Structure formats: C-alpha cells, structure tokens
Amino acid sequence: MPVTPIVLHNEASVLNKFQELIEEIANESINDHDHFYVGFSGGSLGKYLCQILPKIKTDWSKWTIFFCDERYVDESDNESTFGFYKNNLIPLVALTEQQFISININDPIEKVADDYEKIIRQKFNMIKDVPSFDCLLLGVGPDGHTASLFPDHHILNENERLITWIIDSPKPPPKRITMTFPLINNAKYSIFTVPGKGKAEIIKKIFEDKIDFPAAKVNSKKVIWLLDQDSASECSIKFDTV
Numbered sequence: 164m165p166v167t168p169i170v171l172h173n174e175a176s177v178l179n180k181f182q183e184l185i186e187e188i189a190n191e192s193i194n195d196h197d198h199f200y201v202g203f204s205g206g207s208l209g210k211y212l213c214q215i216l217p218k219i220k221t222d223w224s225k226w227t228i229f230f231c232d233e234r235y236v237d238e239s240d241n242e243s244t245f246g247f248y249k250n251n252l253i254p255l256v257a258l259t260e261q262q263f264i265s266i267n268i269n270d271p272i273e274k275v276a277d278d279y280e281k282i283i284r285q286k287f288n289m290i291k292d293v294p295s296f297d298c299l300l301l302g303v304g305p306d307g308h309t310a311s312l313f314p315d316h317h318i319l320n321e322n323e324r325l326i327t328w329i330i331d332s333p334k335p336p337p338k339r340i341t342m343t344f345p346l347i348n349n350a351k352y353s354i355f356t357v358p359g360k361g362k363a364e365i366i367k368k369i370f371e372d373k374i375d376f377p378a379a380k381v382n383s384k385k386v387i388w389l390l391d392q393d394s395a396s397e398c399s400i401k402f403d404t405v
C-alpha cells in the first residue's frame with residue numbers, strides 16, 4: 164500500500180514541491196555518482212516538467228533521461244512522449260536529444276523492448292542484477308495505471324524482464340513499451356505528481372479504499388505522492404496539508 168501522501172494547497176504548490184524534490188534528488192545523485200538517471204512518463208507530467216525544470220539549478224550534462232513507458236509511434240507523432248519532450252522541453256533547458264534514451268520503431272515492438280532493456284543494463288553496467296534508477300517520475304491514470312501497467316493486465320506479473328511491451332493499451336495508442344515492477348520497485352525514488360479534481364476519485368480508491376491498483380503497487384525504496392487539496396478532496400481521511 165502506498166505511503167502517506169504529501170498534500171499541498173493547489174497545483175502551484177505541488178509543482179513548487181516537485182521542483183524542490185527533483186533539484187535535491189538530481190544534485191544528490193550527481194554528487195554521489197556523477198550522473199542522474201531518471202525516468203520520465205508521458206501525459207500531464209510533460210506539462211509539469213516544462214514548467215519546473217527550467218527553474219532548477221543542476222548540471223544538465225550529468226542527466227540521462229529514460230522513459231518509464233513510451234508509445235510505439237514515430238517521434239514525429241503527437242502521441243510520442245519523446246517527441247513531446249524534444250519539442251517542448253529541450254528548447255527550455257540545456258539538455259540534448261542524445262541525453263534522452265528514445266526508441267527505434269523501425270524494429271518490431273518485441274525487439275524495441277529487448278533493446279531498451281539492453282541499453283539500460285549497459286548504462287548501469289549491470290548485466291544480471293536489477294539496476295536502481297535514481298528517480299522515476301510517474302503519473303496515475305483514472306483507472307489506476309502507471310507507466311503502461313494497466314489493471315488486470317498479465318504484464319503486472321512480469322518478474323524477469325525489466326522492460327516489456329503491450330499491444331492492447333486501454334489508453335491510446337495501443338502499442339507501448341513499459342518498465343515493469345522489478346525495475347520500478349528497485350528505484351531509489353519514485354515521485355507521483357497528481358494535482359487536480361480529475362484525479363480525486365482514483366486517489367480516494369487508492370488511499371482510502373486501498374484498492375490494489377498498479378499505481379498502488381509501486382514500492383520503490385522511497386515513494387512520494389504529491390497531491391493537492393483538489394485531488395485529495397474525495398478522501399475522508401484528512402491528510403496534513405503542508
């Protein structure tokens with residue numbers, strides 16, 4: 164079950180806290196091992212990161228950005244998560260395209276997933292053990308999915324592969340690759356950034372009804388949920404607002 168969420172007043176204060184946490188974790192990682200290996204998700208997280216990353220102070224050259232999940236579409240497609248960050252974030256911060264580990268959709272999706280896992284293992288220099296990402300940035304869908312780990316999907320039980328694929332995503336587009344729980348749950352930090360009324364129902368189901376959605380199964384070494392009063396509004400449990 165997830166930890167106690169941090170509830171802030173509104174989206175602006177959620178994003179301020181998110182900015183603080185990313186700056187702190189990134190610089191802690193860089194000071195400790197001279198790089199910051201982070202996983203980005205798609206969806207509204209992209210909008211949040213474009214707002215806050217230009218404000219943080221860090222050595223961008225030490226960042227490598229992987230995808231917690233990525234849609235199996237060309238980067239020119241509006242649905243491409245890498246395409247979104249390439250067009251909207253790179254112009255705002257000193258990151259290069261090469262610092263993003265993107266996918267090659269000229270290959271079959273199975274090979275894309277295998278190759279992505281190989282690249283992760285190479286970057287971490289870990290052929291056998293499960294790499295530990297410095298930080299994964301996650302969202303939660305209204306159905307309780309995170310990354311491309313959807314409820315009742317067989318890949319939730321994947322315990323060997325670090326990266327797998329689906330061809331029947333309930334959230335379009337249907338074909339995606341995704342990190343699996345063995346990889347997600349070995350990360351040092353996972354941060355869910357979930358402001359807004361639109362997520363109040365799923366937040367209640369996760370934190371009050373304690374329904375074991377995929378997002379609730381994220382059990383990285385430290386899991387942080389950033390909510391605001393709107394997204395926490397359906398919960399009768401009154402969390403301390405900071």
Ligand SMILES: O=C(O)[C@H](O)[C@@H](O)[C@H](O)[C@H](O)COP(=O)(O)O
Binds near residue numbers: 204303310311
């Ligand atoms: O590529 C994706 O679709 C995302 O990785 C996905 O897991 C997202 O994080 C959730 O669907 C929440 O998205 P919203 O915050 O936009 O609802």
